[in-house]
Amino acid sequence: MKSTDTVFISLVCVCTLFAGCEAPVDRSGNEPMQEFWFVEESKRRGVDFIHQSGHREKHLLPEITGSGVALTDVNGDGWLDIYFVQSGSLLEEDAQPNQLFLNLGEGQFEMRGNANGLADRGYGMGVAAGDYDNDGDNDIFVTNVGENKMFRNNGAGLFADVTNESGLGDTQWGTSAAFLDLDRDGDLDLYHANYLHWKLEIELDCFGSGVLTYCPPINYQAPAIDRMYRNDGGGSFTDITRQAGINASFGNGFGVVGADFDHNGYIDVFVANDLTVNQLWMNRGDLRFVDESMTRGSGVDGFGTAKAGMGVVSSDPDQDGDFDILVVNLTGESDSFFRNEGTHFTDSTSEIGLSAPSRRYTRFGVVMADFDNDGQLDLYEANGGVSPVDLGAEDIYAEPNTLFRGLPDGRFEEVEPQGGTLESLVHTSRGVGIGDLDNDGGLDLVVVNRDARAYVLMNRFANRGNWIAFSLLNQHGSDAIGAVITLIRDGHRVYGSVQPEGSYLSSNDPRVHFGLGSAASVEDVRVLWPTGEIEEFGDFNSGSFVTLRMGDGSPSKWTR
């Protein structure tokens, strides 16, 4: 234990003295001392965001749950900017606002204060980014404990509060949100989860480890119904929660992800619920949804337990062309990996090696991506307790984050050093966003930490493989959220999608990144656009960002 602390202190000193250092080095040269994947560079990058839960004396449930982050290019300069959602205070008026950090290029950031119009002061939770008005720029939706906010981008990264006009100002406890084209009409609709009906007056006292702490959500017996909005065009939305059937079931909603799980051409929605059954809203095609989570095997785990679902990711780690689901849960509960079998899901958590190692910590944020560019998806989980973990620690809820390397046999194994960083990083982590902040072909992470500084984890894996990344743009020049791209890599067909939603309360880089290992090119690139058309775009060399526009490809003879 002591020796680890000594290493930690010496590394901090090295990086403080030599601000330009990119990776810890030993005294003899430039070789990395130990294999590490990320370096925490928030200070060096100019990203100084400190989350505030607002906790004082009484334990108010929202304080332990936030918050999220969006990695999105707000000014169209080709560099991902970072927008942090600030929680603030549930009791005081003068809470700190959300904060935008503009990427000046190469992953160097500048804090913008309120200059861009995004400094909402609600008790912030989550964020979704997407071009809801089809004018070619990314707009921002923020969920709060209280009124949610919609901000319209004028194209130059300046935002106007259009909450009233948009009709998106639900006043419950909003959590994760997703812009998705649910009716295939070419504009983005919106789904957001709600956690529970909370207000100060219903707060309860709960105890854990001999001290007062936060209560589990089931004690409140007030799960909230999520919200679904149809984009009507012209900047306004209609709440279609009831018509769509979304009020037929509910839970303590945290994570949201969309994908066409049954290949019927329409985006379905999966919601990870905390201690209540997950929802799988299958899209029947006419903006009617039916929750089939229980009949399709993704509502509870393989043992019939409704776990404490937090963050969620949907991807295709087994590369069989359909989207699987991974939900992260509370300490003592393993992750739940629901493998898509076409007509139903199977809980295959133990088969991918996550059943034991995932249950040590309480996980919230989660992303699945190829960090080392070896062609296998890896897994990063952002952890932190909801009841005391170590009463002697400065942050009694703090836990280390974890990184799992994807193996060729489809299993995951935990990476050492823990979390992929040489520096020991132990905070109460919540939302995590993923994206290539410095456009170097390696995926970076931004992690929000409760009542602490956010991490900016720059990808410094020593021997990353080749890569390629695609921007898939619709006819309006906007990210085609929900578009699926498939290509041949090393003789095998692989899949990805434009999916900024997922993780926990956060919004990710919409570009689709593929690690290629030693492959120098990819072949036969095809895109299934959200509107149902399939186009072919040919072959591409590795090592670049490629923009594919709807209509520029050749119509495909292939069907879905």
Add this chain to the structure above:
Amino acid sequence: MEQAYAIDTSQIDTELAETISETLELIAAAPHSSSLRGRLGMIYDVNHFPDAARVMYEQASTLDTREFAWWYFGALIDQQKGDIDRALEKIAHAIEIDSEYVPAHLHRGNWSLHQDLLDEAMDAFEDAAALGAGSPSAEGIAQVHLRREEFEEAVAILVPYAETLPHPQIWRLLSTAYARLDMNEEAEVARALSKKVFPMLWLDPIRQRPNKYVRGFGRRMVYAQSLLKAERYEDALRELERLEEIRPNDEALISSFAVAYEKTQQPEKAKDILQRGIEMMPNQFRFYVQLGDLMYRGGQNEDAFMLLTRSTEINEHNPEAYERLGSVLMRMERFDEAIAAFEKAIDFGFSDVAVIRLRIGTIYGFRKQWAEAIDEFSQVVELDPGNENGHLYLAHALIEKGEIDRAEATLNWARRLGVDPELLQQADELIEQNRNQVDSDVP
């Protein structure tokens, strides 16, 4: 012998801190006592200090390698902390000591499944089955068969339990097996019957032993509430009476007392304590709901209405209050208001939507608004295929609306789901009458 693990007690509940301190002193006086170290392990365990508990159980089992509990409790903590390999080692030790304790075999089977150790899992579940574990061991054996893609074997082990002791988890596994065998009709029925959510649990009396070391008002309150949930009402009352000496005016205490009194057939005492709670905490909406519910059960509709209305004024988002209010209004035949209250209960997250939809449908049926009733009852059977009244009422409403074929299909589906045939008979007769009527009307 190693020092006993001492946590920092400076911030924690005084009663708990004292218990820990006393036990540490006892251990200092008798450092080779396995039972004292095990006791400290149980104190830590049940009061949520798992790391400390793990250390103490290991120390205790080192001193007395033949004590089942220390290995068993230690294994349970290890698996919770993700160290399943170590948990399996410890549970194997425990089973060596007592090979007839069924829960140990079931845990071993489940943890082996988590580690993808299918042969070990099968051995453990078969051992449990040999000891008479019943459906939990059958579930485990079926899980192993499914992982091995032995679908017919899975069906064979599950079907007897589906017929005699149906549990949603049995149906869930059956649906997977049937689907993989392309038995789609059977899979459809099994899926419908697997919708309810509760994991398969089993009695674990040894696991209850640490509960006597629950300390601190908060933890003991949680324990008392768990006794209420387990329907051990007299035990709960005794625990609550002890807590009353510490904090007599605690909100959770009053609420729990009311439940315990009601369940032990002392409704007047329940009402009195809730009334006292309202006087002390007039904005505590839960008291109004509980008291309103008691009034409703006692037939005092007006009082119930006032109390429940007051509750919704204090907290406009409480689904329980709206559900009760809807029921009161229904009984008062104020149907439009009842429907509105029920809809609010759904909007605010009432836990059983099917129950509410059934009531709304019943109101529409009473008013002969058959289209609306059909819509509601259809939702009931979609949400809860095991709801017998839902099927029956849906069939009746369809017959009334003249949709005889659809009514017949509804009854057929209900039959496939195993709804009591006697219940369906009346609806069958109605269909028959309607068909005869139609036949006689044909010129």
